[in-house]
Amino acid sequence: MRRDPVLEVRQLCKSFVLHAVSGRTVVAFDDVSFSVTAGEHVALAGMSGAGKSSLLKSIYRTYRPSSGEVWLQIHAGDYVDMCALSDIEVATIRGHEIGYVSQFLRSEPRRGALDIVIKSARQRGMNEADARDAAATALQRVGIEERLWDVYTSVLSGGEKQRVNLAAGTVHPPRLLLLDEPLSALDPENRERALVLISSLSHRGVAVVSIFHDLEAIQRLATRVLVLERGHLVAERRPDELDERLTAAAR
Amino acid sequence: MSDTFTDRRFDVARLAIPDWLLKVEGLGKVYGPFDDAVINSTGPGPETAKSPLNGSIVAAWDVSFEVAPGEALGIVGESGSGKTTVLRCLAGDVTPSTGAATIRLGGNDLNIFAVDAAERRRLRVDTVSVVYQDPSEGLKMNVTAGGNIAEPLTAAGWRNFAKIRMRACDLLSRTEVPLNRMDDLVRAFSGGMRQRVQIAKALANSPSVVLFDEPTTGLDASVAAGVLDLIRSLLEENRIAAVVVSHDFSVIEMLTSRCLVMHHGRIVESALTDQLLEDPHHSYTQRLVAAARS
Numbered sequence: 001m002r003r004d005p006v007l008e009v010r011q012l013c014k015s016f017v018l019h020a021v022s023g024r025t026v027v028a029f030d031d032v033s034f035s036v037t038a039g040e041h042v043a044l045a046g047m048s049g050a051g052k053s054s055l056l057k058s059i060y061r062t063y064r065p066s067s068g069e070v071w072l073q074i075h076a077g078d079y080v081d082m083c084a085l086s087d088i089e090v091a092t093i094r095g096h097e098i099g100y101v102s103q104f105l106r107s108e109p110r111r112g113a114l115d116i117v118i119k120s121a122r123q124r125g126m127n128e129a130d131a132r133d134a135a136a137t138a139l140q141r142v143g144i145e146e147r148l149w150d151v152y153t154s155v156l157s158g159g160e161k162q163r164v165n166l167a168a169g170t171v172h173p174p175r176l177l178l179l180d181e182p183l184s185a186l187d188p189e190n191r192e193r194a195l196v197l198i199s200s201l202s203h204r205g206v207a208v209v210s211i212f213h214d215l216e217a218i219q220r221l222a223t224r225v226l227v228l229e230r231g232h233l234v235a236e237r238r239p240d241e242l243d244e245r246l247t248a249a250a251r
Numbered sequence: 252m253s254d255t256f257t258d259r260r261f262d263v264a265r266l267a268i269p270d271w272l273l274k275v276e277g278l279g280k281v282y283g284p285f286d287d288a289v290i291n292s293t294g295p296g297p298e299t300a301k302s303p304l305n306g307s308i309v310a311a312w313d314v315s316f317e318v319a320p321g322e323a324l325g326i327v328g329e330s331g332s333g334k335t336t337v338l339r340c341l342a343g344d345v346t347p348s349t350g351a352a353t354i355r356l357g358g359n360d361l362n363i364f365a366v367d368a369a370e371r372r373r374l375r376v377d378t379v380s381v382v383y384q385d386p387s388e389g390l391k392m393n394v395t396a397g398g399n400i401a402e403p404l405t406a407a408g409w410r411n412f413a414k415i416r417m418r419a420c421d422l423l424s425r426t427e428v429p430l431n432r433m434d435d436l437v438r439a440f441s442g443g444m445r446q447r448v449q450i451a452k453a454l455a456n457s458p459s460v461v462l463f464d465e466p467t468t469g470l471d472a473s474v475a476a477g478v479l480d481l482i483r484s485l486l487e488e489n490r491i492a493a494v495v496v497s498h499d500f501s502v503i504e505m506l507t508s509r510c511l512v513m514h515h516g517r518i519v520e521s522a523l524t525d526q527l528l529e530d531p532h533h534s535y536t537q538r539l540v541a542a543a544r545s
Contacts, residue, residue, distance in 0.1 A: 008256075016530070017532070018537070019533075019534030019537050019538075020534075020537060020538070020541065057529065057530075061523070061526070062525050062526060062529050062530065063526070063529065063530045064522065064526055064530055064532070071256050074261055077259065078259050078260065078261035078262075079256040079259050079260060079261060080260070080261045080263065081256070081260075085263065087509050087521070087522060087523050087526075088268055088319065088322070088509065089263050089266060089268060090523065091508055091509070091523055092266055092268055093266070108483075108504075108505050109476070109501075109505065110476060110480055
């Protein structure tokens, strides 16, 4: 029997209308459909500009898709279409069910790492005391030293910021984890730590959709690879049949 | 593909999203005579708030939104867009030409535009507070910090001097005003400190709704940062329904989760704050975001 998906994207389209250049329409991606079950890790591959990041942002709804459906499983196995919810419902559900880790930490000014991760855990529905414990564990897991926990994140290094981001995205694991180049600034030791963390979340049943620019990460973590080309989903591959060309984009 | 989800659609009512506490419907404010033709001659299309037909100014029109307890809604737009007009109508400083603003208090709905002047003043004392851009609008400059805070407390019926003083101490320490300044005239305070006293006064009777009108505009960057941090922590700690009016996207981004964009007196776009910043749809919002990011 086919397993129920955690995420099912149906005929999703996103284009931007740029009013500054006389209303030019730029298509980010078009008619994308795929689904991800619990514990599955789907990597998106393709050249720069193929629409990978736009797709992740549209699932998280930082971008508002032009058409299509994004069905997300939430508690008790029920589903919501993220494209058919009010703003406040989107904010509540994505905070609760989705972890989004971008390449760069875009946190609020004058916040410490611990506060950022606690806030994320609170949005997932934890109470204050549990959130504090979970946040401390999450920061330890990505190797952020305790002396940095209350320092404003603006003064942290690129790699440290990225790890704070990862801690916030994975604390009290969400049902769906969206990863957009989460390892790009990490040294080998921390990179290894992050790879182990992401892999362990998959084993715990978290559904993952990711973008990595290096083949090794994809081959270690992904169960399937979807290839995007100029905004279209053109192929599905096993991680071991990927060639370098498809991931070369970000280099 | 078969539609596997229709019979398993989650009932979003079970999300326990708090119901609105403030609901604004069809708010309009016009200076001068108006009819449909006058209204239609203004707005983002004609690119003016002043009617070419009769010179009336349509400062705000057809403004509707809801705010839940614990939520901060942003209203962003350049000067003249009508955002402050909306806020002043809600505050009771300006009489709206049309529309309703309902506050839900303990299960009772009250349209604050329809109550008499005495009731309106009472609401300002304990239910709807305002933090103005200019502290001299919200504070009496020749009265001490403690005296300014005592005013809404006595208006709400507090009579015991010691209790009033204790409450003022509590509020001033929450807004990080040194207690040894409590008996100084507000006139002698710095801009940032005045703003902190104004915020303390606004919170005096634990209002349900707090309206912030450009709360940090005009302050030095470092002072503004301190006041912003204070507002952020107050919003996180209290179940207030807040409306934050600002032309500054960094203020809106830091304090609000949802946001309206106003232009020539109309709402041209509303969305989650991160959506407006990353994927603005309306041409005016795109210009505003591009300006903020340059």
